Amino acid sequence: MLYNNIDTKHSDLAVAQQFKPFFKEKNKRAFWIAGPCSAETEEQVLSTARSLASANIDLFRAGIWKPRTRPNSFEGIGTQGLEWLNKVQTETGLKVCTEVANTAHVEACLKHGIDVVWIGARTTVSPFAVQEIADALQGSEVKVLIKNPINPDLKLWVGAIERVAKSGIEHIGAIHRGFSSFEINKYRNQPRWQIAIELKREFPDLTIICDSSHISGNRVLLEEVSQKALDLNYDGIMMEVHPNPDKAWSDAEQQVTPEVFAKLKERLIYRPAEIDDAAFNESLDNLRLQIDEIDDEIIALINSRMQIVDDIGAYKKRNNMSILQTKRWSEILDRCMTKATELGLSTEFISKMLETIHQESINRQHSILKRKD
CATH class of the missing domain: 1.20.59.10 (Chorismate mutase)
Incomplete structure (x- = not known):
């Protein structure tokens, strides 16, 4: 195999029966998550949300705390960004989501009524960090998305899902954002589609979203990667959208304008897994x-x-x-x-x-x- 720990037969299969769909129209259309990589200013967040509100997305995303590789990079606007997401909820009616990496992040999100949180790839690799987040989530009704770990280790991904499920969270989904690799290829992160397919086979009721922005690493590949995911029966797409991508404070190359996003979204074809014929x-x-x-x-x-x-x-x-x-x-x-x-x-x-x-x-x-x- 080209990746580690693909065998998940020892996982807790009973957990899969607890999953509830992330959205009501499952198998009728794709689920869409869009918004800037990072919340930079209040105006940037609100202007992007207003543009996306007419694009019929399901979740507005924005990174508030950004786990960067090096300390001198922009590491997020912090808790004040949650107030901007609250304004998005009020002004546009959109549900909002952001990344959490520790107990303090979870508590802040719950306090501000954030609809969905996701656990990032750098956090999924650590069972200690995931358990800390799972403990903080206990008793809440927030929905949780879990990104694949940075390295191609399916058991770590499954383990993170199980930890969150055991905390009582019923609405859990997975985000496939690709895997780091030393190989030189066209992707920022290697898709290794088979790992996500195995996850779906393990948990048939699990909602799986493709983060085409982080797999692609550049806007040129977004349509190709997104269509491939939909053809593989993924439930939806996460894409980074910014009013001025080239001026973005993080991951500029992989973001698109709201106008480009809307046109790309219309071109993509969603095919249901089953047909009543x-x-x-x-x-x-x-x-x-x-x-x-x-x-x-x-x-x-x-x-x-x-x-x-x-x-x-x-x-x-x-x-x-x-x-x-x-x-x-x-x-x-x-x-x-x-x-x-x-x-x-x-x-x-x-x-x-x-x-x-x-x-x-x-x-x-x-x-x-x-x-x-």
């Missing part, structure tokens, strides 16, 4: 049955391959040979990449698949070499 569903079921049969064949073929791998391992042991022959592995890769190209398959996908199979083959042969006959 008997003929369509019957056709889909037939195609899925074919997929299931092919999957069975693939598993059977892999099993046959592994039996041959075991035979080769036994042969290597008898003849005192090393497990890995680099030349042979290169030959397999070259041949399969050529075949994949001829068939129009993704060479990246085939390469990853072969590497996984090859690693399992090495593991099996290593076990054979260690085994005492």
Whole structure:
């Protein structure tokens, strides 16, 4: 696997049954969260909210406390920003949300009647910090969103969700904002979509929002990332919107104007996961049955391959040979990449698949070499 701790089978599955939907029109349309990365001035917050009120968003977001990488960066306007969010509620009728990282933040948000709080990626990595926040939330009716941890660790994400759920919070959602990586790629944070998909499989009733701004890192990719999330049946999108993005005090490159946001929002297509059409569903079921049969064949073929791998391992042991022959592995890769190209398959996908199979083959042969006959 390209990420850690994807297996969540030991998580507390009973928690999933406590989740309630974040919004009433689930599966009818996408849920939208928009607003500036940081609350900078009262006028900036209110002008953005007024522009977004007509764009039919569900939550207005603004960072009040900003956990920055370096201390000399703008770290948020602080508690006075909550008063600006209160004015947003009063003037526009929009519900508001902001990030919390400790008990003091939670208490301030509850005092000011903030509708939704989210736990950021830097906080999700610490079970101690999450538990502190969960304890502070106990007894409240505020809704809570939990961002994925910075590193691709699904169990940390699940653990944070469970801690908040055990505090009595019923309306819990997850925000997928991507994962840090040393790899050079076009994204600010690698999406690693499969991790969020596994989270959804673990908790089918959990609302999952894609933070396309933090995955993209620049406004050029926002539409592509947002549409990909909606195509993967995410419940909604979080996007950073600023009246003058290039002058923003934080994350300027990934923010858009309210006008650009409204046009982008209209272009995105939301497709429900299920359609109430008997003929369509019957056709889909037939195609899925074919997929299931092919999957069975693939598993059977892999099993046959592994039996041959075991035979080769036994042969290597008898003849005192090393497990890995680099030349042979290169030959397999070259041949399969050529075949994949001829068939129009993704060479990246085939390469990853072969590497996984090859690693399992090495593991099996290593076990054979260690085994005492």
